[in-house]
Amino acid sequence: MNSLKPNSQTPSMERPVEEEKSVAPVIRLFHVTKRYGAQTALTDVSLDVRKNEFVFLTGPSGAGKSTLLRLLYMAETASEGQILIEGKNLKRVPRRKIPYLRRTMGIVFQDFKLIPALTAYENVALVLEAAGQQPEYIDKKVRHLLRMVGLEGKERSLPPSLSGGEQQRVAVARAMCGEPRIVLADEPTGSLDTESAEVVLSLLSDFHSRGGTVLVATHDAKLIAQANKRVVHLKGGQITGDGGGVAS
Amino acid sequence: MRLRFHFRRAVRDIRANAFLHTLAVVTICLVFVLAGSFALVFVNVRELIRSQHENVRVMAYLAPGLGKDGQARIARELGRVPGVRSVSFISRDQALEILAAELDGQADLLKGLKSNPLPDAFELVADAREGDSEAMAETATRIQAVPGVTEVNYGQAWLDRFAFFIELSRMIAIALACLLVVASVSITSNTIRLVLYNRRAEIHVMRLVGATEMFIRAPFYMEGALQGLVGSVLALGILFAGYEGVVKGADTGFFLGGFTPSFLPLSVCAPGLLVSAFVGWMGCYLSFRQFKDV
Ligand SMILES: Nc1ncnc2c1ncn2[C@@H]1O[C@H](COP(=O)(O)OP(=O)(O)OP(=O)(O)O)[C@@H](O)[C@H]1O
Ligand SMILES: [Mg+2]
Numbered sequence: 001m002n003s004l005k006p007n008s009q010t011p012s013m014e015r016p017v018e019e020e021k022s023v024a025p026v027i028r029l030f031h032v033t034k035r036y037g038a039q040t041a042l043t044d045v046s047l048d049v050r051k052n053e054f055v056f057l058t059g060p061s062g063a064g065k066s067t068l069l070r071l072l073y074m075a076e077t078a079s080e081g082q083i084l085i086e087g088k089n090l091k092r093v094p095r096r097k098i099p100y101l102r103r104t105m106g107i108v109f110q111d112f113k114l115i116p117a118l119t120a121y122e123n124v125a126l127v128l129e130a131a132g133q134q135p136e137y138i139d140k141k142v143r144h145l146l147r148m149v150g151l152e153g154k155e156r157s158l159p160p161s162l163s164g165g166e167q168q169r170v171a172v173a174r175a176m177c178g179e180p181r182i183v184l185a186d187e188p189t190g191s192l193d194t195e196s197a198e199v200v201l202s203l204l205s206d207f208h209s210r211g212g213t214v215l216v217a218t219h220d221a222k223l224i225a226q227a228n229k230r231v232v233h234l235k236g237g238q239i240t241g242d243g244g245g246v247a248s
Numbered sequence: 249m250r251l252r253f254h255f256r257r258a259v260r261d262i263r264a265n266a267f268l269h270t271l272a273v274v275t276i277c278l279v280f281v282l283a284g285s286f287a288l289v290f291v292n293v294r295e296l297i298r299s300q301h302e303n304v305r306v307m308a309y310l311a312p313g314l315g316k317d318g319q320a321r322i323a324r325e326l327g328r329v330p331g332v333r334s335v336s337f338i339s340r341d342q343a344l345e346i347l348a349a350e351l352d353g354q355a356d357l358l359k360g361l362k363s364n365p366l367p368d369a370f371e372l373v374a375d376a377r378e379g380d381s382e383a384m385a386e387t388a389t390r391i392q393a394v395p396g397v398t399e400v401n402y403g404q405a406w407l408d409r410f411a412f413f414i415e416l417s418r419m420i421a422i423a424l425a426c427l428l429v430v431a432s433v434s435i436t437s438n439t440i441r442l443v444l445y446n447r448r449a450e451i452h453v454m455r456l457v458g459a460t461e462m463f464i465r466a467p468f469y470m471e472g473a474l475q476g477l478v479g480s481v482l483a484l485g486i487l488f489a490g491y492e493g494v495v496k497g498a499d500t501g502f503f504l505g506g507f508t509p510s511f512l513p514l515s516v517c518a519p520g521l522l523v524s525a526f527v528g529w530m531g532c533y534l535s536f537r538q539f540k541d542v
Binding site for chain 2: 048075098
Protein backbone atom coordinates (compact mmCIF):
# COMPACT_ATOMS: atom_id res chain seq x y z
CA MET A 1 0.00 0.00 0.00
CA ASN A 2 2.72 2.47 0.99
CA SER A 3 4.79 1.63 -2.10
CA LEU A 4 1.86 2.52 -4.32
CA LYS A 5 2.99 4.09 -7.58
CA PRO A 6 1.30 4.48 -10.93
CA ASN A 7 1.32 1.19 -12.82
CA SER A 8 2.51 2.79 -16.05
CA GLN A 9 5.84 3.55 -14.45
CA THR A 10 8.65 1.16 -15.31
CA PRO A 11 9.11 -1.31 -12.49
CA SER A 12 12.53 -1.64 -11.02
CA MET A 13 13.55 -4.91 -12.55
CA GLU A 14 16.87 -6.65 -12.34
CA ARG A 15 16.43 -7.60 -15.95
CA PRO A 16 17.24 -4.98 -18.57
CA VAL A 17 14.16 -3.60 -20.27
CA GLU A 18 14.89 -5.28 -23.56
CA GLU A 19 11.39 -6.60 -24.29
CA GLU A 20 9.35 -5.23 -27.15
CA LYS A 21 6.88 -2.63 -26.00
CA SER A 22 4.02 -4.29 -27.87
CA VAL A 23 4.15 -7.43 -25.71
CA ALA A 24 2.68 -6.42 -22.38
CA PRO A 25 3.49 -8.73 -19.48
CA VAL A 26 0.81 -11.32 -18.82
CA ILE A 27 1.90 -11.58 -15.22
CA ARG A 28 3.33 -8.59 -13.42
CA LEU A 29 4.28 -8.40 -9.77
CA PHE A 30 5.11 -4.93 -8.58
CA HIS A 31 6.94 -4.64 -5.24
CA VAL A 32 4.87 -7.40 -3.73
CA THR A 33 5.21 -8.31 -0.08
CA LYS A 34 3.23 -11.11 1.54
CA ARG A 35 3.06 -11.58 5.27
CA TYR A 36 1.35 -14.34 7.20
CA GLY A 37 0.98 -12.70 10.56
CA ALA A 38 4.53 -12.10 11.79
CA GLN A 39 5.97 -14.40 9.11
CA THR A 40 7.05 -12.70 5.88
CA ALA A 41 6.84 -15.11 2.94
CA LEU A 42 7.67 -12.65 0.15
CA THR A 43 9.55 -9.37 0.42
CA ASP A 44 9.33 -6.68 -2.24
CA VAL A 45 9.14 -9.04 -5.19
CA SER A 46 8.86 -7.56 -8.67
CA LEU A 47 8.58 -9.87 -11.65
CA ASP A 48 7.31 -9.69 -15.21
CA VAL A 49 6.30 -12.71 -17.25
CA ARG A 50 5.54 -11.94 -20.86
CA LYS A 51 2.98 -13.62 -23.02
CA ASN A 52 4.10 -17.03 -24.23
CA GLU A 53 7.05 -17.13 -21.84
CA PHE A 54 8.06 -20.31 -20.02
CA VAL A 55 9.47 -19.51 -16.59
CA PHE A 56 10.79 -21.75 -13.84
CA LEU A 57 10.53 -20.50 -10.30
CA THR A 58 13.02 -22.23 -8.12
CA GLY A 59 14.60 -21.97 -4.71
CA PRO A 60 14.86 -23.84 -1.45
CA SER A 61 11.91 -25.02 0.55
CA GLY A 62 10.13 -22.15 2.23
CA ALA A 63 11.47 -19.63 -0.31
CA GLY A 64 7.97 -18.47 -1.13
CA LYS A 65 7.35 -20.19 -4.47
CA SER A 66 3.92 -21.52 -3.58
CA THR A 67 3.03 -18.24 -1.95
CA LEU A 68 3.83 -16.38 -5.14
CA LEU A 69 1.62 -18.71 -7.17
CA ARG A 70 -1.18 -18.51 -4.60
CA LEU A 71 -1.16 -14.75 -4.94
CA LEU A 72 -1.54 -15.10 -8.71
CA TYR A 73 -4.62 -17.30 -8.51
CA MET A 74 -6.03 -15.18 -5.72
CA ALA A 75 -6.05 -17.77 -2.98
CA GLU A 76 -4.19 -15.08 -1.04
CA THR A 77 -3.99 -11.32 -1.35
CA ALA A 78 -0.76 -9.37 -1.31
CA SER A 79 0.02 -7.48 1.88
CA GLU A 80 1.75 -4.80 -0.15
CA GLY A 81 2.32 -4.05 -3.80
CA GLN A 82 0.31 -4.69 -6.93
CA ILE A 83 -0.26 -7.75 -9.07
CA LEU A 84 -1.52 -7.57 -12.63
CA ILE A 85 -2.75 -10.53 -14.65
CA GLU A 86 -3.31 -9.76 -18.31
CA GLY A 87 -3.40 -6.10 -17.35
CA LYS A 88 -6.02 -6.54 -14.61
CA ASN A 89 -5.04 -5.38 -11.16
CA LEU A 90 -6.04 -8.17 -8.81
CA LYS A 91 -6.91 -5.69 -6.07
CA ARG A 92 -9.70 -4.42 -8.29
CA VAL A 93 -11.15 -7.74 -9.31
CA PRO A 94 -14.56 -8.02 -7.65
CA ARG A 95 -15.35 -11.23 -5.82
CA ARG A 96 -17.86 -12.48 -8.35
CA LYS A 97 -15.33 -12.05 -11.18
CA ILE A 98 -12.69 -14.22 -9.51
CA PRO A 99 -13.99 -17.51 -10.99
CA TYR A 100 -13.68 -16.09 -14.51
CA LEU A 101 -10.16 -14.90 -13.83
CA ARG A 102 -9.23 -18.34 -12.54
CA ARG A 103 -10.61 -19.94 -15.69
CA THR A 104 -7.91 -18.19 -17.69
CA MET A 105 -5.39 -20.15 -15.65
CA GLY A 106 -4.71 -23.82 -15.34
CA ILE A 107 -3.38 -24.57 -11.91
CA VAL A 108 -1.44 -27.59 -10.73
CA PHE A 109 -1.44 -27.49 -6.94
CA GLN A 110 1.49 -28.72 -4.93
CA ASP A 111 -0.89 -30.93 -2.93
CA PHE A 112 -2.93 -31.79 -6.08
CA LYS A 113 -6.24 -30.77 -4.49
CA LEU A 114 -8.23 -33.54 -6.12
CA ILE A 115 -11.72 -34.17 -4.78
CA PRO A 116 -11.52 -37.60 -3.12
CA ALA A 117 -15.19 -38.41 -3.68
CA LEU A 118 -14.90 -37.90 -7.44
CA THR A 119 -13.26 -40.25 -9.93
CA ALA A 120 -10.19 -39.18 -11.90
CA TYR A 121 -12.49 -38.53 -14.85
CA GLU A 122 -14.95 -36.48 -12.78
CA ASN A 123 -12.17 -34.44 -11.20
CA VAL A 124 -10.98 -33.31 -14.62
CA ALA A 125 -14.50 -32.92 -16.01
CA LEU A 126 -15.52 -30.67 -13.11
CA VAL A 127 -13.55 -27.75 -14.52
CA LEU A 128 -15.37 -27.97 -17.84
CA GLU A 129 -18.75 -28.51 -16.19
CA ALA A 130 -18.20 -25.45 -14.03
CA ALA A 131 -17.37 -23.52 -17.19
CA GLY A 132 -20.68 -24.63 -18.71
CA GLN A 133 -19.28 -26.78 -21.53
CA GLN A 134 -21.36 -29.27 -23.47
CA PRO A 135 -21.29 -32.90 -22.24
CA GLU A 136 -20.03 -34.29 -25.56
CA TYR A 137 -17.16 -31.83 -25.63
CA ILE A 138 -16.34 -32.54 -21.98
CA ASP A 139 -16.25 -36.27 -22.57
CA LYS A 140 -13.96 -36.00 -25.58
CA LYS A 141 -11.64 -33.53 -23.92
CA VAL A 142 -11.33 -35.37 -20.61
CA ARG A 143 -10.67 -38.75 -22.22
CA HIS A 144 -8.09 -37.19 -24.50
CA LEU A 145 -6.23 -35.51 -21.66
CA LEU A 146 -6.25 -38.55 -19.41
CA ARG A 147 -4.82 -40.53 -22.32
CA MET A 148 -2.16 -37.86 -22.81
CA VAL A 149 -0.96 -38.17 -19.21
CA GLY A 150 -0.99 -41.95 -19.46
CA LEU A 151 -4.01 -42.61 -17.28
CA GLU A 152 -6.12 -44.48 -19.79
CA GLY A 153 -8.10 -47.09 -17.90
CA LYS A 154 -7.87 -45.19 -14.64
CA GLU A 155 -10.80 -42.88 -15.43
CA ARG A 156 -13.05 -44.44 -12.84
CA SER A 157 -10.51 -44.65 -10.04
CA LEU A 158 -10.95 -42.46 -6.99
CA PRO A 159 -7.90 -40.36 -6.06
CA PRO A 160 -7.21 -42.21 -2.79
CA SER A 161 -6.77 -45.42 -4.79
CA LEU A 162 -4.25 -43.79 -7.15
CA SER A 163 -0.52 -43.53 -6.55
CA GLY A 164 0.98 -40.11 -5.84
CA GLY A 165 2.32 -39.89 -9.37
CA GLU A 166 -1.02 -40.86 -10.86
CA GLN A 167 -2.80 -38.25 -8.76
CA GLN A 168 -0.31 -35.66 -9.91
CA ARG A 169 -0.99 -36.53 -13.53
CA VAL A 170 -4.74 -36.18 -12.94
CA ALA A 171 -3.97 -32.75 -11.48
CA VAL A 172 -1.96 -31.83 -14.59
CA ALA A 173 -4.76 -33.05 -16.86
CA ARG A 174 -7.23 -30.96 -14.89
CA ALA A 175 -5.05 -27.87 -15.19
CA MET A 176 -4.82 -28.25 -18.95
CA CYS A 177 -8.39 -29.18 -19.78
CA GLY A 178 -9.98 -25.75 -19.55
CA GLU A 179 -7.77 -24.42 -22.38
CA PRO A 180 -6.22 -21.80 -20.12
CA ARG A 181 -3.98 -19.00 -21.35
CA ILE A 182 -1.68 -19.31 -18.36
CA VAL A 183 -0.53 -22.45 -16.58
CA LEU A 184 0.67 -22.13 -13.00
CA ALA A 185 2.24 -25.37 -11.85
CA ASP A 186 3.49 -25.94 -8.32
CA GLU A 187 5.94 -28.87 -8.32
CA PRO A 188 4.11 -30.62 -11.16
CA THR A 189 6.74 -33.36 -11.25
CA GLY A 190 7.31 -33.66 -7.51
CA SER A 191 5.89 -37.18 -7.23
CA LEU A 192 6.81 -38.43 -10.66
CA ASP A 193 9.49 -40.78 -11.94
CA THR A 194 11.69 -39.49 -14.73
CA GLU A 195 9.50 -40.92 -17.43
CA SER A 196 6.26 -39.39 -16.15
CA ALA A 197 8.08 -36.14 -15.47
CA GLU A 198 9.06 -36.04 -19.12
CA VAL A 199 5.44 -36.60 -20.14
CA VAL A 200 4.36 -33.68 -17.98
CA LEU A 201 7.17 -31.49 -19.26
CA SER A 202 6.27 -32.28 -22.84
CA LEU A 203 2.61 -31.43 -22.08
CA LEU A 204 3.72 -28.08 -20.67
CA SER A 205 6.07 -27.47 -23.62
CA ASP A 206 3.29 -28.34 -26.01
CA PHE A 207 1.00 -25.87 -24.26
CA HIS A 208 3.81 -23.29 -24.46
CA SER A 209 4.37 -23.89 -28.16
CA ARG A 210 0.67 -23.29 -28.78
CA GLY A 211 1.10 -19.78 -27.36
CA GLY A 212 0.48 -20.40 -23.66
CA THR A 213 2.31 -18.74 -20.80
CA VAL A 214 3.83 -21.12 -18.23
CA LEU A 215 5.10 -20.54 -14.71
CA VAL A 216 6.45 -23.62 -12.98
CA ALA A 217 7.60 -23.69 -9.36
CA THR A 218 10.01 -26.54 -8.80
CA HIS A 219 13.19 -27.71 -7.10
CA ASP A 220 13.68 -30.30 -9.79
CA ALA A 221 17.14 -29.28 -11.11
CA LYS A 222 17.03 -32.00 -13.75
CA LEU A 223 13.74 -30.71 -15.10
CA ILE A 224 15.12 -27.17 -15.25
CA ALA A 225 18.32 -28.28 -16.97
CA GLN A 226 16.38 -30.33 -19.47
CA ALA A 227 13.99 -27.55 -20.41
CA ASN A 228 16.50 -24.74 -20.90
CA LYS A 229 14.11 -21.90 -20.09
CA ARG A 230 14.19 -18.70 -18.05
CA VAL A 231 14.77 -19.45 -14.38
CA VAL A 232 13.84 -17.15 -11.52
CA HIS A 233 15.58 -17.92 -8.22
CA LEU A 234 13.77 -17.20 -5.01
CA LYS A 235 15.34 -17.34 -1.58
CA GLY A 236 13.92 -16.19 1.73
CA GLY A 237 11.08 -14.48 -0.07
CA GLN A 238 13.31 -12.45 -2.37
CA ILE A 239 14.38 -12.83 -5.97
CA THR A 240 18.08 -13.66 -6.02
CA GLY A 241 18.53 -14.46 -9.66
CA ASP A 242 16.76 -14.33 -12.98
CA GLY A 243 18.04 -15.58 -16.30
CA GLY A 244 18.92 -18.43 -18.60
CA GLY A 245 17.18 -19.46 -21.77
CA VAL A 246 16.02 -15.91 -22.39
CA ALA A 247 15.63 -16.62 -26.06
CA SER A 248 12.77 -19.06 -25.43
CA MET B 249 -29.13 -30.30 -18.78
CA ARG B 250 -27.59 -28.08 -16.14
CA LEU B 251 -30.44 -28.84 -13.77
CA ARG B 252 -30.03 -32.56 -14.25
CA PHE B 253 -26.33 -32.25 -13.64
CA HIS B 254 -26.82 -30.33 -10.40
CA PHE B 255 -29.55 -32.71 -9.37
CA ARG B 256 -27.16 -35.64 -9.75
CA ARG B 257 -24.66 -33.81 -7.58
CA ALA B 258 -27.38 -33.17 -5.00
CA VAL B 259 -28.35 -36.84 -4.96
CA ARG B 260 -24.73 -37.89 -4.57
CA ASP B 261 -24.41 -35.48 -1.71
CA ILE B 262 -27.57 -36.71 -0.02
CA ARG B 263 -26.25 -40.27 -0.29
CA ALA B 264 -22.95 -39.27 1.22
CA ASN B 265 -24.69 -37.51 4.10
CA ALA B 266 -27.64 -39.86 4.34
CA PHE B 267 -27.84 -39.81 8.12
CA LEU B 268 -27.85 -36.02 8.39
CA HIS B 269 -30.44 -35.66 5.69
CA THR B 270 -32.68 -38.35 7.15
CA LEU B 271 -32.52 -36.63 10.51
CA ALA B 272 -33.48 -33.31 8.96
CA VAL B 273 -36.30 -34.82 6.91
CA VAL B 274 -37.73 -36.56 9.97
CA THR B 275 -37.56 -33.39 12.04
CA ILE B 276 -39.17 -31.31 9.32
CA CYS B 277 -41.78 -34.00 8.90
CA LEU B 278 -42.61 -33.83 12.62
CA VAL B 279 -42.84 -30.06 12.49
CA PHE B 280 -45.22 -30.25 9.54
CA VAL B 281 -47.31 -32.98 11.17
CA LEU B 282 -47.70 -30.66 14.14
CA ALA B 283 -48.63 -27.71 11.94
CA GLY B 284 -50.86 -29.91 9.80
CA SER B 285 -52.82 -31.35 12.69
CA PHE B 286 -53.49 -27.90 13.98
CA ALA B 287 -54.63 -26.78 10.53
CA LEU B 288 -56.81 -29.87 10.25
CA VAL B 289 -58.54 -29.17 13.57
CA PHE B 290 -58.85 -25.48 12.79
CA VAL B 291 -60.35 -26.00 9.34
CA ASN B 292 -62.84 -28.57 10.61
CA VAL B 293 -63.97 -26.72 13.71
CA ARG B 294 -64.61 -23.68 11.57
CA GLU B 295 -66.48 -25.80 9.05
CA LEU B 296 -68.50 -27.45 11.81
CA ILE B 297 -69.57 -24.13 13.29
CA ARG B 298 -70.32 -22.78 9.87
CA SER B 299 -72.43 -25.77 8.94
CA GLN B 300 -74.52 -25.40 12.07
CA HIS B 301 -75.00 -21.71 11.67
CA GLU B 302 -75.03 -21.06 8.02
CA ASN B 303 -78.01 -18.83 8.43
CA VAL B 304 -78.92 -16.20 10.90
CA ARG B 305 -82.53 -15.73 11.90
CA VAL B 306 -83.46 -12.09 11.89
CA MET B 307 -86.72 -10.75 13.27
CA ALA B 308 -87.97 -7.51 11.75
CA TYR B 309 -90.81 -6.07 13.82
CA LEU B 310 -93.33 -3.86 12.11
CA ALA B 311 -95.16 -0.70 13.04
CA PRO B 312 -98.85 -1.31 13.84
CA GLY B 313 -101.63 -0.71 11.31
CA LEU B 314 -99.78 -1.08 8.03
CA GLY B 315 -102.48 -3.15 6.38
CA LYS B 316 -102.06 -5.97 3.87
CA ASP B 317 -100.65 -3.71 1.16
CA GLY B 318 -98.08 -2.18 3.47
CA GLN B 319 -96.97 -5.62 4.63
CA ALA B 320 -96.66 -6.85 1.04
CA ARG B 321 -94.55 -3.81 0.14
CA ILE B 322 -92.27 -4.38 3.11
CA ALA B 323 -91.97 -8.08 2.26
CA ARG B 324 -90.84 -7.14 -1.27
CA GLU B 325 -88.33 -4.60 -0.03
CA LEU B 326 -86.94 -6.96 2.59
CA GLY B 327 -86.55 -9.62 -0.09
CA ARG B 328 -84.33 -7.22 -2.01
CA VAL B 329 -81.87 -6.58 0.85
CA PRO B 330 -78.58 -8.32 -0.05
CA GLY B 331 -77.87 -11.38 2.05
CA VAL B 332 -81.52 -12.04 2.86
CA ARG B 333 -82.47 -15.54 1.73
CA SER B 334 -86.11 -15.82 2.71
CA VAL B 335 -88.85 -13.76 4.19
CA SER B 336 -91.88 -15.13 6.01
CA PHE B 337 -94.66 -13.23 7.71
CA ILE B 338 -95.59 -13.91 11.31
CA SER B 339 -98.75 -12.12 12.35
CA ARG B 340 -99.10 -10.86 15.90
CA ASP B 341 -101.72 -13.56 16.55
CA GLN B 342 -99.33 -16.28 15.38
CA ALA B 343 -96.63 -14.74 17.51
CA LEU B 344 -98.85 -14.92 20.55
CA GLU B 345 -99.61 -18.56 19.87
CA ILE B 346 -95.93 -19.33 19.52
CA LEU B 347 -95.25 -17.51 22.73
CA ALA B 348 -98.02 -19.39 24.48
CA ALA B 349 -96.65 -22.68 23.23
CA GLU B 350 -93.19 -21.75 24.45
CA LEU B 351 -94.53 -20.76 27.85
CA ASP B 352 -96.37 -24.07 27.94
CA GLY B 353 -97.44 -24.69 31.51
CA GLN B 354 -97.55 -21.02 32.37
CA ALA B 355 -99.95 -20.09 29.57
CA ASP B 356 -102.15 -18.61 32.28
CA LEU B 357 -99.83 -15.65 32.37
CA LEU B 358 -101.10 -14.57 28.98
CA LYS B 359 -104.76 -14.97 29.94
CA GLY B 360 -104.56 -11.78 31.90
CA LEU B 361 -103.80 -9.73 28.78
CA LYS B 362 -106.69 -7.69 27.47
CA SER B 363 -105.14 -7.22 24.05
CA ASN B 364 -102.22 -8.75 22.13
CA PRO B 365 -99.12 -6.66 22.95
CA LEU B 366 -97.00 -8.24 20.19
CA PRO B 367 -96.34 -6.54 16.86
CA ASP B 368 -96.56 -8.12 13.43
CA ALA B 369 -93.16 -9.29 12.25
CA PHE B 370 -91.20 -10.80 9.40
CA GLU B 371 -88.90 -13.66 10.08
CA LEU B 372 -85.90 -13.41 7.76
CA VAL B 373 -83.19 -15.89 7.08
CA ALA B 374 -79.93 -14.13 6.26
CA ASP B 375 -76.48 -15.34 5.27
CA ALA B 376 -74.18 -15.65 8.25
CA ARG B 377 -71.40 -14.41 5.93
CA GLU B 378 -68.91 -16.73 7.60
CA GLY B 379 -69.49 -15.13 10.94
CA ASP B 380 -68.57 -11.69 9.74
CA SER B 381 -70.49 -9.68 12.31
CA GLU B 382 -69.84 -6.38 10.59
CA ALA B 383 -71.39 -7.59 7.37
CA MET B 384 -74.28 -8.91 9.41
CA ALA B 385 -74.69 -5.57 11.15
CA GLU B 386 -74.82 -3.91 7.76
CA THR B 387 -77.57 -6.26 6.63
CA ALA B 388 -79.44 -5.45 9.84
CA THR B 389 -79.10 -1.72 9.20
CA ARG B 390 -80.50 -2.13 5.71
CA ILE B 391 -83.45 -4.07 7.10
CA GLN B 392 -83.99 -1.41 9.71
CA ALA B 393 -84.02 1.23 6.98
CA VAL B 394 -87.03 -0.27 5.28
CA PRO B 395 -89.99 2.06 6.11
CA GLY B 396 -92.41 0.41 8.46
CA VAL B 397 -89.77 -1.71 10.24
CA THR B 398 -89.46 -0.57 13.82
CA GLU B 399 -86.97 -2.96 15.27
CA VAL B 400 -84.49 -5.56 14.10
CA ASN B 401 -83.31 -8.42 16.23
CA TYR B 402 -80.69 -11.03 15.46
CA GLY B 403 -78.32 -13.13 17.49
CA GLN B 404 -75.70 -10.44 17.57
CA ALA B 405 -73.97 -11.57 20.70
CA TRP B 406 -73.57 -15.05 19.31
CA LEU B 407 -72.27 -13.78 15.99
CA ASP B 408 -69.72 -11.62 17.75
CA ARG B 409 -68.49 -14.59 19.69
CA PHE B 410 -68.26 -16.63 16.54
CA ALA B 411 -66.33 -13.91 14.75
CA PHE B 412 -64.02 -13.58 17.71
CA PHE B 413 -63.31 -17.30 17.71
CA ILE B 414 -62.53 -17.30 14.00
CA GLU B 415 -60.26 -14.29 14.33
CA LEU B 416 -58.47 -15.66 17.35
CA SER B 417 -57.81 -19.03 15.81
CA ARG B 418 -56.65 -17.38 12.60
CA MET B 419 -54.13 -15.37 14.57
CA ILE B 420 -52.98 -18.40 16.52
CA ALA B 421 -52.62 -20.30 13.25
CA ILE B 422 -50.49 -17.55 11.72
CA ALA B 423 -48.31 -17.25 14.80
CA LEU B 424 -47.86 -20.99 15.00
CA ALA B 425 -47.09 -21.24 11.29
CA CYS B 426 -44.43 -18.54 11.61
CA LEU B 427 -42.90 -20.29 14.58
CA LEU B 428 -42.81 -23.63 12.79
CA VAL B 429 -41.37 -22.07 9.64
CA VAL B 430 -38.60 -20.47 11.68
CA ALA B 431 -37.96 -23.78 13.43
CA SER B 432 -37.73 -25.74 10.20
CA VAL B 433 -35.56 -23.08 8.55
CA SER B 434 -33.10 -23.42 11.38
CA ILE B 435 -33.19 -27.22 11.14
CA THR B 436 -32.37 -27.17 7.42
CA SER B 437 -29.84 -24.45 7.88
CA ASN B 438 -28.03 -26.52 10.48
CA THR B 439 -28.02 -29.67 8.38
CA ILE B 440 -26.77 -27.90 5.29
CA ARG B 441 -24.14 -26.20 7.39
CA LEU B 442 -22.87 -29.57 8.56
CA VAL B 443 -22.91 -30.82 4.98
CA LEU B 444 -20.99 -27.74 3.89
CA TYR B 445 -18.54 -28.34 6.68
CA ASN B 446 -18.00 -31.91 5.49
CA ARG B 447 -17.58 -30.62 1.97
CA ARG B 448 -15.45 -27.58 2.68
CA ALA B 449 -12.29 -28.91 1.05
CA GLU B 450 -14.23 -29.83 -2.03
CA ILE B 451 -15.94 -26.44 -2.18
CA HIS B 452 -12.56 -24.78 -1.82
CA VAL B 453 -11.20 -26.78 -4.75
CA MET B 454 -14.22 -25.96 -6.88
CA ARG B 455 -13.66 -22.29 -6.22
CA LEU B 456 -10.00 -22.61 -7.15
CA VAL B 457 -10.74 -24.23 -10.49
CA GLY B 458 -13.08 -21.40 -11.47
CA ALA B 459 -16.53 -22.58 -10.40
CA THR B 460 -18.95 -19.75 -9.72
CA GLU B 461 -20.87 -19.55 -6.47
CA MET B 462 -24.04 -20.35 -8.40
CA PHE B 463 -22.51 -23.55 -9.68
CA ILE B 464 -21.25 -24.54 -6.26
CA ARG B 465 -24.44 -23.74 -4.42
CA ALA B 466 -27.06 -25.04 -6.85
CA PRO B 467 -27.02 -28.65 -5.59
CA PHE B 468 -27.12 -27.51 -1.96
CA TYR B 469 -30.18 -25.39 -2.65
CA MET B 470 -31.74 -28.40 -4.29
CA GLU B 471 -30.89 -30.52 -1.27
CA GLY B 472 -32.50 -27.98 1.02
CA ALA B 473 -35.65 -27.67 -1.04
CA LEU B 474 -35.82 -31.44 -1.44
CA GLN B 475 -35.43 -31.90 2.30
CA GLY B 476 -38.36 -29.58 2.94
CA LEU B 477 -40.52 -31.16 0.24
CA VAL B 478 -39.85 -34.75 1.26
CA GLY B 479 -40.47 -33.85 4.90
CA SER B 480 -43.77 -32.16 4.16
CA VAL B 481 -45.00 -34.83 1.73
CA LEU B 482 -44.28 -37.45 4.40
CA ALA B 483 -46.10 -35.28 6.91
CA LEU B 484 -49.12 -35.04 4.59
CA GLY B 485 -49.11 -38.82 4.26
CA ILE B 486 -49.02 -39.29 8.02
CA LEU B 487 -51.75 -36.72 8.51
CA PHE B 488 -53.92 -38.33 5.87
CA ALA B 489 -53.48 -41.76 7.43
CA GLY B 490 -54.36 -40.30 10.82
CA TYR B 491 -57.37 -38.53 9.38
CA GLU B 492 -58.62 -41.67 7.65
CA GLY B 493 -58.13 -43.62 10.85
CA VAL B 494 -60.17 -41.17 12.90
CA VAL B 495 -62.97 -40.64 10.36
CA LYS B 496 -63.34 -44.31 9.44
CA GLY B 497 -62.59 -45.76 12.83
CA ALA B 498 -64.79 -43.61 15.02
CA ASP B 499 -68.39 -42.83 14.18
CA THR B 500 -67.81 -39.12 13.92
CA GLY B 501 -71.25 -38.59 12.42
CA PHE B 502 -72.75 -39.60 15.73
CA PHE B 503 -70.57 -37.30 17.80
CA LEU B 504 -70.66 -34.33 15.51
CA GLY B 505 -74.31 -34.48 14.55
CA GLY B 506 -73.94 -35.58 10.94
CA PHE B 507 -70.87 -33.48 10.23
CA THR B 508 -68.08 -35.35 8.46
CA PRO B 509 -64.63 -33.83 8.96
CA SER B 510 -62.82 -33.17 5.70
CA PHE B 511 -59.08 -33.42 4.99
CA LEU B 512 -56.99 -30.32 4.41
CA PRO B 513 -58.17 -28.68 1.22
CA LEU B 514 -55.78 -28.13 -1.70
CA SER B 515 -55.74 -24.44 -0.80
CA VAL B 516 -53.87 -25.42 2.39
CA CYS B 517 -51.80 -28.36 1.10
CA ALA B 518 -50.35 -26.67 -1.97
CA PRO B 519 -49.05 -23.56 -0.16
CA GLY B 520 -47.83 -25.86 2.60
CA LEU B 521 -45.67 -27.79 0.14
CA LEU B 522 -44.44 -24.56 -1.42
CA VAL B 523 -43.55 -23.20 1.99
CA SER B 524 -41.67 -26.39 2.82
CA ALA B 525 -39.55 -26.09 -0.31
CA PHE B 526 -38.95 -22.44 0.44
CA VAL B 527 -38.00 -23.34 3.99
CA GLY B 528 -35.30 -25.66 2.67
CA TRP B 529 -34.08 -23.06 0.26
CA MET B 530 -33.97 -20.42 2.95
CA GLY B 531 -32.13 -22.71 5.37
CA CYS B 532 -29.51 -23.26 2.71
CA TYR B 533 -29.23 -19.56 1.96
CA LEU B 534 -28.63 -18.81 5.64
CA SER B 535 -25.95 -21.45 6.05
CA PHE B 536 -24.09 -20.16 3.00
CA ARG B 537 -24.12 -16.68 4.48
CA GLN B 538 -22.08 -18.06 7.35
CA PHE B 539 -19.88 -20.00 4.98
CA LYS B 540 -18.55 -17.41 2.59
CA ASP B 541 -14.82 -17.78 2.99
CA VAL B 542 -14.09 -21.40 2.44
N1 LIG C 1 -0.81 -20.13 5.40
C1 LIG C 1 0.40 -19.82 5.93
N2 LIG C 1 0.47 -19.33 7.17
C2 LIG C 1 1.66 -19.00 7.71
N3 LIG C 1 2.83 -19.12 7.08
C3 LIG C 1 2.83 -19.60 5.83
C4 LIG C 1 1.61 -19.99 5.18
N4 LIG C 1 1.90 -20.42 3.95
C5 LIG C 1 3.23 -20.33 3.83
N5 LIG C 1 3.78 -19.83 4.94
C6 LIG C 1 5.22 -19.57 5.16
O1 LIG C 1 5.70 -18.81 4.08
C7 LIG C 1 6.96 -19.26 3.68
C8 LIG C 1 6.94 -19.60 2.21
O2 LIG C 1 6.13 -20.71 2.02
P1 LIG C 1 5.87 -21.36 0.60
O3 LIG C 1 4.88 -22.44 0.76
O4 LIG C 1 5.57 -20.29 -0.35
O5 LIG C 1 7.31 -21.99 0.29
P2 LIG C 1 7.76 -22.83 -0.96
O6 LIG C 1 8.83 -22.09 -1.62
O7 LIG C 1 6.59 -23.20 -1.78
O8 LIG C 1 8.34 -24.12 -0.27
P3 LIG C 1 8.29 -25.65 -0.78
O9 LIG C 1 9.37 -25.76 -1.79
O10 LIG C 1 8.60 -26.43 0.45
O11 LIG C 1 6.95 -25.88 -1.31
C9 LIG C 1 7.32 -20.43 4.56
O12 LIG C 1 8.19 -19.97 5.55
C10 LIG C 1 6.01 -20.84 5.16
O13 LIG C 1 6.19 -21.31 6.47
MG1 LIG D 1 5.56 -24.87 -2.22
